[in-house]
Amino acid sequence: MKNNNLTPMTAQNIEVSNYKTILFSLVLLCGLTSAYAQETQYSKPKWWFGAAAGTNFNFYRGSTQQLNADFTSPTAFHNGFGIELYLAPTIEYHAPNSRFGFMLQAGYDDRSGKFNQVITPCDCPADLKTKLSYITIEPSLRFAPFNGNFYLYGGPRIAFNQSKSFEYQLGTNPNFPLQPANPAVKGDLSDVKNTIVSMQIGMGYDIPINSETAKTQWVVSPFVAYQPYFGQNPRSTETWNVSTLRAGVILKFGQGHPIETAVAGEAQLTVTAPTQQTTARKVREVFPIRNYVFFDAGSSEISSRYILLKKNQVADFKEDQISFDTPKNMSGRSERQMVVYYNILNILGDRMGKNPSSTITLVGSSDNGADDGRAMAQSIKNYLVNVFSINGNRIAIEGRVxxxxxxxxxxxxxxxxxxxxxxxxVSIESSSPALLMEFQSGPEAPLKPIEIISMEQAVNSDAVVFDTSASKESFTTWSVNLKDSRGKSKNYGPFAQPKVSIPVKTILGNQPEGDYMVTLTGTTAAGKTLTKETTVHIVPYVAPVVQESIRFSVLYEFNESKSIAIYEKYLTDIVTPKIRNGDTVIITGHTDIIGETDYNKNLSLARANDVKGILIKSLADAGTNNITFDIHGDGEDENLAPFENKYPEERFYNRTVVIDILTKK
Incomplete structure (x- = not known):
């Protein structure tokens, strides 16, 4: 039987001593390197070299009994535990500001331990210790999920056995205390695998311990890793396996490249602090519903532009909730209101369902003949009957040229x-008041409008915008450092996109406001590192005061400026009571793009003045004074038009006068 003259405890003392010597040497080297100040700034290294030192917490599972051909324990051992040394040189590669990288560690890996004590048939306690160690090679993929100092890693573990000895100690029967002690049995385990292939996963955190712009940069990285039992069966016989939890630190260093100072125009950084918008408008808008459904040329089917529901969706449709799903961009009325209009058939079906006595006539008009017009009207009737379950007797259809x-x-x-x-x-005609606009009657009466409440998006925001898009060379990654007047710095990044926003609260913290020196550090596609400095004054974001306004719209037929008569009672009895002493009323007329530009400009102004005349008279009758009127005629100007002019419904809605009532605070 082979005996080792070197006991496991003595070997461990030597290993710890070697580990301390190596770690002390690395720390001393770090201190000497950091002692030399660098005037030139350097980039973050890509390659890192160092050493990892840690503790293996080895968990034995399974059973072992026949230790070699010469010795079999009378009782099998189950489970065990050991705390041993791990020591390995390390190499890492991860490009600055990259999430992915590579790690390689190769060194001494001790998996020794002690099995739980067992009782033999002679009622004697028995102990088993193993001296199991390897030279291990552990390549890993490194991943920094937050693009920062925290990282995860994982990969295979390839281990080559170095020692495989055991020490078996049979104790004496406690009932016979004078019995002489049994000698320890020592030897090598048989059937030990020379090579083991398993895996590991772990995580760590890099802590810089000298300047991050020095040529040689040092980092200490606490880590923890788990190496599960599968693949880690030390022997080819029996069921003994080892799981290991490893905790330790990596001390590593790398060398950066000199950072070039950007020349004029090579690197640009624009920093825009939020401006303070004192007010934001909340608009309660009464949106008219054109009682026309437009059909594509050559088709009598409802156009795909209109929003059509399935029968099982009808119960969930509510016309007063349409605006909840519409865009909030106040400058995009076409986007917001067209969604409302394109629900016209669902609005009509919902209203008819709630008002069972209401009836309508659908009048289809087609230059292909009255039969084609009737077919268009019939397709709408079919939708209302089949989807909204409206009784067909309540819907009449007609065809015209x-x-x-x-x-x-x-x-x-x-x-x-x-x-x-x-x-x-197809025109939707009705004499049922529940479907129609207030004070209107007759076949051409508009449908009842829908109210939309929209909040104007403030121009300012609560974030500082950093923009590098004007740089001569684009950056693959870049970061910014903000230093306040007290010299306190904050770093943000790395970023890949040319423009980012950082919340004011994140930068200021609890400070009321501050002046900052901003330093951009960027890496180009060619690997060149550039810097750029600028300054910015940042104040806390203050939410704007909400100013409420009411918006009404009046619609006109093509080339008409006097058809306002059908709206006169609406303007007098609905709009006028919303205007109070001291308010401002903005009246803006629009046209579609059909016709001459100058003619449309005059037509839109005539429409606006038509509305103004009616409101002035009704306000005087109501005793409302001190009203400021602001009158505009924007004609067919597509930059100012409420809607586009691609489809007929958009052109019909552009024949309008918009009335904005700004309430005085």
Missing amino acids: KPVIASEQPGGTLELALLREGDRR
Whole structure:
């Protein structure tokens, strides 16, 4: 039987002594390197070299009994535990500001331990210790999920056996205390695998211990790793396996490259602190519903532009909630309100369902003939009957060649294609007040409007914007350092996109405001590192005061400025009571793009003045004074138009006057 003259405890003392010597040497080297100040700034290293030292917490599971050909324990051993040394040189590669990298450790890995004591048939306690160690090679993929100092790693473990000895000690029967002690049995375990392939996962955190702009940079990295039992069966016989939890530190260093100072125009950084917008508008908008459904040329089916529901969706549809799903951009009325209009058939079906006595007539107009007009009307009737379960007897249909109020006039020669698109439609006519706009009646009466409450998005925000897009060379990654007047620094990044926003609260913390020196450090695609400095004054974000306003719209037919008569009672009895002493009323007229630009400019102003005249008279009758009017005629200007002009419904909605009532605070 082979005996080792060197006991496991003595070997461990030597290993600890070697570990301390190596660790002390690395710390001393770190101190000497850091002692030399660098005037030149250096980038963060890509390659890191150092040593890892840690403690293996070895957990034995399974059973072992026949230790070698010469010795078998009378009782099998189950489970055990050991605390041993891990020591390995380490190499890492991870590009600055990259989430992914590579790690390689290769060194001494002690998996020794002691099995739990067992009782033999002679009622004698028995102990088993193992001296099990390896030279291990552990390549790992490194991943920094937050692009910072915290990282995860994992990969295979390839271990080559170095020692495999055991010490078996049979104790004496406690009932015979004078019995002489049994000698320890020592030897090598048989059937030990020379090579083991397993795996590990772990995590660590890099802590810089000298300047991050020095040429040689040092980092200490506490880590913890877990190496599960599968693959870690030391022997090819029996069931003994080892799981290991490892905790330790890595001391490593790397050398950066000199950071080039950016020349004019090479690196640019624009820092925009939020401006303070004192007010934001909350608009309660009464949006009229055009009682026309427009059809594509050559088709009698409802256009895909309109929002159509399935039968099982009807119960969840509520017309007063349509605006909840519409865009909040106050400058995009076309986006917001077209969603409302394109629900016109669902609005109509919902209202008819709630008002079972209401009836409608669908009048289809088509230059292909009255039969085609009836087919268009029939497709709408089918939708209301099949989806909203409206009784078909409540819906009459008609067909015409031209609508009653046609856009194309006899003798007209210009822009006929656009005019005819607007005449290919189904008009929704009703005499049921529950469906119609207030104070309106007759076949051409508009449908009841819908109220939309929208909040204007403030121009300012609660974030500072950092923009590098004007740089001569784009950056693959870049970071910013902000230093306040007290010299306290904060680092943000790395970033890959050219523009980022950082909340003011994150930068200021509890400070009321501050002046900051901002330093950009960026890496180009060619691997060049550039810096740029600028300053910024940051004040806390203050939410704007909400100013409420009310918006009404009045719709016109093509080329009309006097058809406002049908709205006169609406303006007098609905709009006028919303205007109070001291308010400002902004009235803006618009047209579609059909016709001459100058003519449309005058037409839109005439429409706005029409509304103003009615409001002035009704306000005087109501005794409301000190009203400021702001009148505009924007004509067909597409930059100012409420809607686009691609489809006929958008052109019809652009024939409008918009009334904004700004309440005096």
